[in-house]
Amino acid sequence: MARTLINVPASAKRGEVIEIKTLIQHPMETGFRPGANGRILARDIITKFACTYNGEEVFAAELFPATAANPFLAFTTVASESGTFRFTWTGDNGFKQTETATISVT
Amino acid sequence: MTNATRRDALGLGAGLAAFLSFRPARATTAAMSEAIRDFAGTVKRQEGGITLDLPPLVENGNVVPLTVSVDSPMTAESFVKRIALFAEKNPQPHIGTYHLNPRSGRASVSSRIRLADSQAITAIAEMSDGSFRQTSAEVIVTLAACVEG
Numbered sequence: 001m002a003r004t005l006i007n008v009p010a011s012a013k014r015g016e017v018i019e020i021k022t023l024i025q026h027p028m029e030t031g032f033r034p035g036a037n038g039r040i041l042a043r044d045i046i047t048k049f050a051c052t053y054n055g056e057e058v059f060a061a062e063l064f065p066a067t068a069a070n071p072f073l074a075f076t077t078v079a080s081e082s083g084t085f086r087f088t089w090t091g092d093n094g095f096k097q098t099e100t101a102t103i104s105v106t
Numbered sequence: 107m108t109n110a111t112r113r114d115a116l117g118l119g120a121g122l123a124a125f126l127s128f129r130p131a132r133a134t135t136a137a138m139s140e141a142i143r144d145f146a147g148t149v150k151r152q153e154g155g156i157t158l159d160l161p162p163l164v165e166n167g168n169v170v171p172l173t174v175s176v177d178s179p180m181t182a183e184s185f186v187k188r189i190a191l192f193a194e195k196n197p198q199p200h201i202g203t204y205h206l207n208p209r210s211g212r213a214s215v216s217s218r219i220r221l222a223d224s225q226a227i228t229a230i231a232e233m234s235d236g237s238f239r240q241t242s243a244e245v246i247v248t249l250a251a252c253v254e255g
Contacts, residue, residue: 017211017212018211030220030251032198053209057207059204059206061202061203061204061205061215061217062204062205063202064200064202065220066193066196066198066200066202067201067220068220069168071217072216072217072218074217075204075206075214076212077209078209078211
């Protein structure tokens, strides 16, 4: 399991626009770089990220080798109801990780 | 006779100047145009209404922070569908595509990218009405990503 850092406000007012920041530990090997033996290292990146809010997708991203190692993404959403954010990263070599965060909306 | 030649020369000069000024500011590589065509098709893209915020001078091309935001009310009638980033001198020009919807509240995304060289970064946004907006920013990179060792 890769380490993740997820920053979601614990509480928000209804209708408020909140910022969500996510970071996951991943080398994002580009597939263009030679390794110690001079051979090109195989590509190993995260290709997709998605964030759902109570089951409905609010943000998604397609990533390419040009995303820096340990992909960081910050985006916004409208706090509409208390519930759960589910973050999913999918990548090469069967990489898949899901994390959750909760928010209480008043 | 001498007069006519001089006039010809001036005309040619003016024509050349006009040609140079109407040319795009920089040559876009074939891979870059193809990547942009894959994303935006052949729809005409309007400049403005989109902001690409990144440092003009970058020390380390492996981690370049950037924020892209679009002027949009983000309502069900008018919102930003997708934002894509392109870098023409990277081995693969397409940097990433971000999908938004009315629930995003604000059309603003931040990330960290890699840059292989000093170059212009292009951001293109697809609006819900099918139009496209575009902007570019020049970046100088001191230490490029993808350097051996």
